[in-house]
Amino acid sequence: MESMNDANIVKAIASGESSDSERILGLLFSYMPKIAAERKMDNLLVLMADLGRLLVQADRCSLWLIDSEKNELWTKVAHGVSELRIPLNAGFVGYAAKTGEALLIDDAYKDDRFDRRSDEKTHYRTTSVMAVPLMNGAGQVIGVYQAINKQGETPVFSRQDLERLALTAVYSAKTIESARLTAELEASKVELEATQEELIHILGDVSESRSRETGDHIQRVAEISYKLALYYGLSEEEAERIRLAAPMHDLGKVSIPDAILNKPGRFTDDEFAIMKSHAINGEMVLMKSKRDLLRFAATLAGSHHERWDGKGYPRGLRGEEIPLAGRICAVADVLDALSSPRCYKPAWPEEKVREEFIRQRGGQFQPELIDVLVEHWDDVFGCFRKARAEMEAAQAAAAAAQAADQNRAG
Template sequence: MHETHQLGIRKIKKDLQPEEMLRVIFEYAAKIANERRLDHLIMLMADMGREMIISDRCTVWLLDKQKNEVYSTVAHGVPPLRLPSNAGLVGHSIGTGLPIFIDDAYQNVEFKEVLERGAIAMDQKTGYRTKALMVIPFRNNEGEIMGAYQAVNKLTEQEQFSEKDLEHLSLAASYAGKSLESALLSNEIEETQKEIIFTMGEIGESRSKETGNHVKRVAEYSYILALGLGMSEEEAELLKIASPMHDIGKVAIPDAVLKKPGKLTEEEFDIMKSHTDIGYGLLKNSNRHILKTAAIVAHQHHEKWNGRGYPTGLSGENIHIYGRITAIADVFDALGSERVYKAAWELDRILNLFKEESGEHFDPKVVDAFMEQLPKILKVREQYSDVALGGAEKH
């Protein structure tokens, strides 16, 4: 990795020899070809570009035509950003389809205003010294511009980017192009899946006059608890995406039972309990990772640690951790929300219940994680609070 000291003192490097250039290309070839996660792929592209042209920093910007924005999920030295598609040097390069070379940002006349608002303003905040800049647009297989590479500060003695650098960065972009298109498509499909799953979850809840914010809150609580229990970011995110489907089986419960304001009879409660099996039946045959997770959550979120839950009376660690997490998230939200048949419980009352039910209804480890993560959970509850409530949720 190439680093630049805050005071601008650089270790002078030399442009790569042909055999060194091949080594860099081969090193990144397999990584890029096998990578499907968009943020990881963009980071690989940025690293590859930086090494190929001996720059201090490299950022890969993508064009979002729908939102008319350019965005970067990861970049060297700067946080993820979204900007209007015509903003700054990147916007100019994408708009014209032409590369931009700047030898010294502080002496450049052509882009003076753009630089003062962008790179120079950022330098004043961070203490970094931007000198040379290069921006090149790159295209997809149809020849449409899909984004731009931006390189900052050439680390060779000349301290300026050259036409050769342009060729090399263009090579890096074209090499990664197919993988990038594939990752973008995968990302779009996943975002669509998330939207469909969340909407289906809302449909399940709205039939019982539950608010859409219920599924949002349960999703966020589940995510916080998963991280608190030591799960990876990926697994916590998976549970967050899937958990809105926990009550999808309610779509098949008759209105007379689902919307009854009073206490359910034993027969009616048996009908209500069937929403767990129905939800599982709807989801279990999917090969999609997200829907498989949703099937587990739908089936097991009413199981109890002591084996007295439903639908199958699983106990202890025989209940999947996703079910154990969603169980406490769902109950916390139900008890803390006002319903036609009950007032919202005070927080202390809920916490006391959880302490009593630790080892009975709930997994003790999940209860401990809940108590540890309570400040974050309460913040989410406030963020997604219900403005107007009506109807009832029944378990």
């Protein structure tokens, strides 16, 4: 995929030449580095507002922050323009700030929460609106993301638009919180690295959101990769680097059509060829970055489907030709795939999963990594046991509640 600057992104949105997934990916890679490098709060708000506007194709978008001392919400609408302030309880933004609820409004004038004074002053006509609260690490509302008037053929925002704005709000809230704590981001190496980590996870979440797999998949793969790296003998620094990069392993899936990505049955040869392309696509996109962490993630994305015996893809690498991070992520990725339910299969029983890895020792996977996995099986597999116990408890509670309702009805 060719690199996309802001002008190309806007052109692609207007002309429809770019697929939606490519458009989103282009936006993220265009704006996230700018946001990560920005030091001033005013400029951060403008950048995030611009990203949100293009992401959901809104006419206007703004990121409001709460000023508790003045009991107001404030925002920057453009570089070089003084800030805009409104009462804390005003309109949809105030409602979202007060309740912590996201709003998806098709017609503002049919909703009693709409504050018409702004339209009356500016002679602007507000129709469709989204408002998403920004939460800090303590779960407190610190601001609100607002998008106004959907552009394009459909005049109202969709549920997917709301999900995308909410996903961006998570990253924005954490970035704002970091900026507030440090005052000057460049003065704190720790905060810069934390921002890069958030960039990694937000892009990973985008790739996972297109499939029906649980959003916890990337986090589990990251944590399992981290544990395997430590048990294998890598340093804490090396293991942490793999943990940070692992969420990007399936980034290339954004280029795979939904019909193939979520197909419940077996792939045809042509479908499998398309599916396999996600490894090289993810590598190519990430390799364009100048950031060391993203370039390291590129190597991982392009190698986690290689096999120790040389029968993997995309390059058919064999043994130690495969980067170590890719070998480690391959074990973690398959472990999660077998141990978790997917659209095409239920979760495998624990013992069957363990037997499969032992069977593939020296075939699909490096022998020493399987030895490490088996030796520390209880620790590594513990997250799946916990998830299964919680699911069984929830199912038992639901069954008990249903039985009780039936008894009362009888």
